Amino acid sequence: MGEGALGTEYRDGEVICRQGDPGDRMYVVQAGRALVVYEANGREIQLTELSAGDVFGEMAIFDRKPRSATVRAKGPARVLTLDKRAFLRGVHEDPSLAYRILREMSQRVRRLSEEVSRLKQSPGVRAMTSDERRYVLVLPHEQAGLCELLSRALAQEPAIEVVLDRRVGERRQRAEGQTPDRRRTDRRRSAQGATIHIGQR
Amino acid sequence: MGRITLEDGSRVAVIGGGPAGSFCAYFLLTFAERADLSLHVDIYEPRDFRKPGPAGCNMCGGIVSESLVQALAVEGIHLPSSIVQRSIDSYVLHTDDESLRIETPLREKRIAALHRGGGPRDVKALAWRGLDAYLLDLAQERGAKVRPIRVSEVGWEDGRPQVRLDGAAETYDLLVGATGVNSTGWQLFERLGLGARSPETTKTYVTEISLDDETITRHFGSSMHVFLLELPRLDCAAIIPKGNFLTVCLLGKDIDRELIRTFFASPAVRRCFPPGWDPSEGACHCSPKINVGEATRPFMDRVVLVGDCGVTRLYKDGIGASYRTARAAARTAVFSGVSAADFDRHYWRLYRSIARDNRYGHVIFGTLHGVKRMRPLLRGVMKMAGAEQAAARAARRMSIVLWDMFTGSAPYREIFFRTLDPRFLARFAWESAAVVTSDGGRRNGVTGHG
Ligand SMILES: Cc1cc2nc3c(=O)[nH]c(=O)nc-3n(C[C@H](O)[C@H](O)[C@H](O)COP(=O)(O)OP(=O)(O)OC[C@H]3O[C@@H](n4cnc5c(N)ncnc54)[C@H](O)[C@@H]3O)c2cc1C
Numbered sequence: 001m002g003e004g005a006l007g008t009e010y011r012d013g014e015v016i017c018r019q020g021d022p023g024d025r026m027y028v029v030q031a032g033r034a035l036v037v038y039e040a041n042g043r044e045i046q047l048t049e050l051s052a053g054d055v056f057g058e059m060a061i062f063d064r065k066p067r068s069a070t071v072r073a074k075g076p077a078r079v080l081t082l083d084k085r086a087f088l089r090g091v092h093e094d095p096s097l098a099y100r101i102l103r104e105m106s107q108r109v110r111r112l113s114e115e116v117s118r119l120k121q122s123p124g125v126r127a128m129t130s131d132e133r134r135y136v137l138v139l140p141h142e143q144a145g146l147c148e149l150l151s152r153a154l155a156q157e158p159a160i161e162v163v164l165d166r167r168v169g170e171r172r173q174r175a176e177g178q179t180p181d182r183r184r185t186d187r188r189r190s191a192q193g194a195t196i197h198i199g200q201r
Numbered sequence: 202m203g204r205i206t207l208e209d210g211s212r213v214a215v216i217g218g219g220p221a222g223s224f225c226a227y228f229l230l231t232f233a234e235r236a237d238l239s240l241h242v243d244i245y246e247p248r249d250f251r252k253p254g255p256a257g258c259n260m261c262g263g264i265v266s267e268s269l270v271q272a273l274a275v276e277g278i279h280l281p282s283s284i285v286q287r288s289i290d291s292y293v294l295h296t297d298d299e300s301l302r303i304e305t306p307l308r309e310k311r312i313a314a315l316h317r318g319g320g321p322r323d324v325k326a327l328a329w330r331g332l333d334a335y336l337l338d339l340a341q342e343r344g345a346k347v348r349p350i351r352v353s354e355v356g357w358e359d360g361r362p363q364v365r366l367d368g369a370a371e372t373y374d375l376l377v378g379a380t381g382v383n384s385t386g387w388q389l390f391e392r393l394g395l396g397a398r399s400p401e402t403t404k405t406y407v408t409e410i411s412l413d414d415e416t417i418t419r420h421f422g423s424s425m426h427v428f429l430l431e432l433p434r435l436d437c438a439a440i441i442p443k444g445n446f447l448t449v450c451l452l453g454k455d456i457d458r459e460l461i462r463t464f465f466a467s468p469a470v471r472r473c474f475p476p477g478w479d480p481s482e483g484a485c486h487c488s489p490k491i492n493v494g495e496a497t498r499p500f501m502d503r504v505v506l507v508g509d510c511g512v513t514r515l516y517k518d519g520i521g522a523s524y525r526t527a528r529a530a531a532r533t534a535v536f537s538g539v540s541a542a543d544f545d546r547h548y549w550r551l552y553r554s555i556a557r558d559n560r561y562g563h564v565i566f567g568t569l570h571g572v573k574r575m576r577p578l579l580r581g582v583m584k585m586a587g588a589e590q591a592a593a594r595a596a597r598r599m600s601i602v603l604w605d606m607f608t609g610s611a612p613y614r615e616i617f618f619r620t621l622d623p624r625f626l627a628r629f630a631w632e633s634a635a636v637v638t639s640d641g642g643r644r645n646g647v648t649g650h651g
Pocket of ligand 1: 383
C-alpha cells in the first residue's frame, strides 16, 4: 500500500477491535475486507463481512456498552479510526452529521428483521419445508458460515432450501437415536422431497 | 416577514469551484435529495484544475487536517490514495538548536498531504489528481453543472440574483459566493449590495521543491516539519513532504524575499536536507493571500458567502473551514430558507464561532512569538514534549497542545485553555527553569539573532 494510504494497515486475521472491550472509537474500512464475528462459549459465529466504505464500532459509541463483536482483517486491510469525542461533539452541534450512520444502522436493522422473521417462520427443521420444496439441506449449527454461503448461492432455486439445524447436540441425539422413523415420517409429510443432512456425526 | 425558500426546480449559482464551492454544491444536492427536492446547481469556475502550475492551482500547503479526514469519512467521502500524495502520522519540530519528533498516541496516518491542482509547474508526469478536481467531480456526480467561466458581472432581476454573461443572463434563486481571497470576487458581492467589510488578508509564500521520492522518504518520512524560528513576522513555517515534491509554506505578516532567503539559510532548515544540498526556492512558487480576519456579514436575502471569502481558521485547516461553512450554508438553504433571516438564524452561529475562535488563535501565535524569543522557554517547550515522547504512559500535555496547534485538529480556544491548566503550567515552568539553572541561563537567557 502506497505512501498516500490513510489509516492503519492490518494483516490477515489481525484483530481491529475485540468483543467486550470498551468502545471509545469507531472505524471506517478504507481498503480490503474485515470479518465481524460473535464469540460465545469459545465458538465464533461469523455475522457479516465488511468492505471499503463500511463503518463499524458505532454501536458502542451510542449505547456506551462494550463492543458487541470482534472485527478482524480478512486479508490485508486498511482502516481509519474516528475519535468518539470529536464525532459526538459534531453530532451535538449538527445532528445531520449522523445521518449516514443512521442510514447504515437502519439498513442493518432491516437486514436483521428479515433474518429474524426467516428464523421465526422456521423454528425447527420440521416447519421449514413447504409443498414446492423438493430438497432441504440441513447443516449442523456450527456451520453457520457455510449455511449462509449456500443459501445465498441457492437463493434463486425454489426447489432447495438450506437451513441450519439449531437444535443442541443432546436433543438432536435423542431425536435421532430414539425415534428415527417418526422423525423421518414427520418430515416427509410436509415435504414431498428429501431432507439431506450435511456433515453430521 | 415573507419566507423565501427553495422549491422544486429552484436554481442555485455557486461562484467559485474551490473546496468551498464544490462542498456547497455537493451538500446542496445531497440535502435536497434527502428532502425530496429537485434543485439545479451551476458552479462557475474558470480554472482547469488538471493543468500543472498556477493556472490549475488554488495555492496552499495541501494539508487536509485530521479532523477533516474524519469528518469526510463519516459523510462517506474517502480521499483515495490516488490523490493523497503522502499520509502523515507525526510531526517534527525544529528550532535552531534541536529537532524533536512527536507522534500521536494513536500512531495512525490520519492527515493527508496532497496537491490542490494539477501539480507544480515542473511536474514531470501527471500521475495524480489534485484535491480541487476531485471535489469538483464529486459535486458533478451529485448533479451540479460546471460552467468554465469567470463571473465578472452580477445584478438583480425581480428580486433574484442574476449572473450576467456575454449576451445572456442567468437568474437564480440563490447565489453562493465561494471566490476565496485571491481574486476580485468580492466586488461581485459589493455590486449585489452586500454592505459588509471584506476579509482582511496578508501575503504568504509557497514553493514546491522537486526531489526524488526516496530522498523525501528518507529525510522527511511521513511527518510534517514545523519550524519554530525566531524570524520577525514569521508566524508559521512548515515543510510538507508529498510524492516527489516538498511543499514549503511560510505564513505570517507580509512574507518578503528577505525573509524567504533567511528561512532557507537557517541551520534548522539546512539540517533537514541531505548533506551538501542547498535548499532554495523551487521552480513553482507563489505568494497567495490568506484570510486573517473575517468578512463582517456573510449573507443577505438570496446570497450567502462560504469558505475563504467569508471566514476561515487562522493559518490552519482552511479547507476544513470551507467544508464546515459550505455544509452549514447548504443545510440552511435546503431545510430552512434563503432569506437573510434564515442565514442569521442557522448559519451565523457557526460563522461567528470560527471567527471568535481565531481571537484565541491570535493570542496563541502572539505567545509563541514571545516564547521563540526567550531561549529557555523555547527549550522548555522542547524538553517537556521530548520527555513526554520518551515516557510511554506520561500525560502528553505539551505534545497535544503542539499537535493541535500545528495540525489544526482542535479549536484554538480549547488549546488556549489547556495551556492554562495548572499541571501544564507547573511542568512547563519546571522544564524551563531547569534549562536556566543548567546551561541556557548562563548564555543570558534571551537570544536575539533576528
Ligand atoms: C500559503 C497557504 C497555505 C495554506 N495551507 C493550507 C493547508 O495546508 N491546509 C488547509 O486546509 N488550508 C490551507 N490554506 C488555506 C486554504 O488554501 C483555503 O482556506 C482554501 O483554499 C479556501 O477554499 P475556497 O474554496 O474558499 O477558496 P479558493 O481555494 O481560493 O477557491 C476559490 C475559487 O473561486 C474561483 N473564482 C474566484 N473568482 C471567481 C469568479 N469571479 N468567477 C468564477 N470563479 C471564481 C477561483 O478560480 C478558485 O478556484 C492555506 C492558505 C495559504 C495561503
